[in-house]
Amino acid sequence: MTHRAAYFAFDRFPSSKGSAVHIAQMADELFASFGGGLLGVLGGGGLPGYQREGNREIVRFGAQIPNLIDRAEAYSGWVAERLRPHLDTLELCHVRDPWSALPVVEAGGRYRVLYEVNGLPSIEMAHTWPWAAPGALAKIAELERYCLERSDAVIVPSRVIGDALVRRGVPERKITLVPNGAAVPDRPARPEGAPGNYLVYVGAMQPWQGVDVLLRAFARLADLDVRLVVCASVPERRAKPVKRLAERLGVDGRLDWRFALPHHEVAAWLAHARVSVAPLTGCARNLDQGCAPLKVIESMAAGVPLVASDLPVVRELVDDRVHGRLVPADRPAELARAVRIMLEYPDEARAMAGRARDRVRDGLTWDHSRARLARVYRTMTGGDADRVLA
DSSP states (O other): OOOSEEEEEEEESSOSSHHHHHHHHHHHHHHHHHTSEEEEEEOBTTBOSEEEETTEEEEEEOOOOSSHHHHHHHHHHHHHHHHGGGTTTOOEEEEOSHHHHHHHHHSOOSSEEEEEOSOOHHHHHHHHOTTOOHHHHHHHHHHHHHHHHHOSEEEESSHHHHHHHHHTTOOGGGEEEOOOOBOOOOOOOOOTTOOSSEEEEEEOOOGGGOHHHHHHHHHTTTTSSOEEEEEESSOGGGGHHHHHHHHHHTOGGGEEEEESOOHHHHHHHHHTOSEEEEOOOOSHIIIIIOOOOHHHHHHHHHTOOEEEEOOHHHHTTOOBTTTBEEEOTTOHHHHHHHHHHHHHOHHHHHHHHHHHHHHHHHHOBHHHHHHHHHHHHHHHTTOOOOOOOO
16 A cells, blocks of 8 residues: 555554554544545554554554663664655654654655654753653754654644754744643443542553652642552553552552553543642653643543642643642642542532543533644645644
């Protein structure tokens, strides 16, 4: 098959991570706009290297290379090979990271390039791999600059990320805000074995997620008849440091762990929680680069009371005491106090949750996000829709 559109992401797909939810929505819109296409992603874990679903093809890079940079470079070469048969037919390539973008901007095709920036590896790697050499991070930053400069358009899921790119020299006129979204489902059945009263955390275990702050806050709620359910998007082995911290704090006996659940099961745990907590830290990754916390939007869509860190990326979504409670980042005592208030005033908490659900329904569904993305595609291929960083 030859294709008019392609989407490449240095992410495993499908998976239980929020990135996989985002990829599914973006790729579906791309392929709906162009009558099919090629999706190139990471594989492993028993996923097939090739799938064909009607007029779309999914190809997966499956090489097991321990070193991240070596793996990323090998993946870039793999993308270049997958592009080659489609150079005469491709009209638009949508990429999600510099490892995908580099072969796409250098292949010399006549297609347009859309760079979707959900994060900058040059910033995120400094937190994930603190031993990374400054010189290596500088080279990655230069790669990001090179690819952004040669892309025809850029989309971001939050204004904070857009502002970070402008500070790096990307023209504002080139950037469009396409927020994350969520479905607003009917309330699912209660998960089997769910505690009677529980708080819930949904997401990964990287340091910037603030799970350590949450555990310290939870230790201050020992007098309450409430458990904490952690729906981790990673395998259990990735949670070992956090589990050790829970043991040291003496809260491990009040925790329930769920690892790498399918997305629909996570939605059920969200919907029946007393409070959902998003304790993002005030680090450079969240403040300077920015992020787009899908867990916040999905909590709002589920109609569950929300307590989250008071960061600019969260304030784009949540008005304090209207849609939930916002607390200073990295302060377990403040986080515990806000959760306690939510539990002690359930009527007020439910009212905020209802307004948050309405906020998602009125402007933050995936349908809204995909409509914005479709306008970007039309603009890039000859339409007249306006790009707006708003």
